[in-house]
Amino acid sequence: MNTKIRLIIIALAVILLAYCLVSGYFYACVYVLGLIGYMVWSQYRDGTVFLATQAFHKQDYDKTKNLLSEIKNPDHLRKGRRNFYEFMMGNIALKEDRIDEAEYHFQLASRLPWRKDYEKAMVLINLANINLRKKEYERTEAYLSVADKLALTERQKDIVQKIKKEIEKYK
Structure with a gap:
């Protein structure tokens, strides 16, 4: 749910609460x-990350950016949501050619827990690509060495090999 929908539900619930109090339905008040x-807890702990993830998978980056901008303080998000928040913010920054901001978000995402190795590997591959653009080859190799220790998909293995070939060109 986005923030507007949550606020509408809370407003309706407050009206229902007032009705229950006046009518004497005290057990219903608890519910x-x-x-x-x-609703309040889910706004602070989950935010609109799930909706943004769906838009991100559909490659609707404007909608993703708008949904993520509804989150006022990402520090309040659960770790399981914060990692995707940072990953998507990093990708959006990359699309807009804000390389330093993208690196910041990907570094935050790399420090958060991920359920699957290939998810964390995507973050590390993005960091390696950013550092390859910045011509910081030692950092690029460091990110790739960490990524190699993870269970990578075939596509990710190909990307890692391409980055390693690019590094060899400049040595």
């Missing part, structure tokens, strides 16, 4: 308060 609490 309504629980709903309000969950």
Whole structure:
């Protein structure tokens, strides 16, 4: 859910809570308060990352950027959401040619826990690509060596090999 939908649900729940209090349905008040609490909690801990992820997979980067901009403080996100937030922000910054900002977001994402090795490998490959652009070959090799220790997909292995060939050209 995006922020507007959550606010509408909270407003409706407050109206329902007032009705339950006036009518004497005190047990229903507990459920309504629980709903309000969950909406507030999910806004701070999950934000709009899930919707942004769906838009990102559809390569709708403008929608992804708008959904991620609704998150006021990414430090409040759960680790399972923060890693995807940073990854998508890094990719958006890369698309907009803001290399230093992209590197910042990818470095944050690399320090967060990932469920699958290939997910973390994508972050490391992006960092290697950024450092290859900046002609910092030692850092590029360091990121690739960490990525090689992970279980990579065939596509990722090909990308790593291409980056290594590029490094060899400049040595």
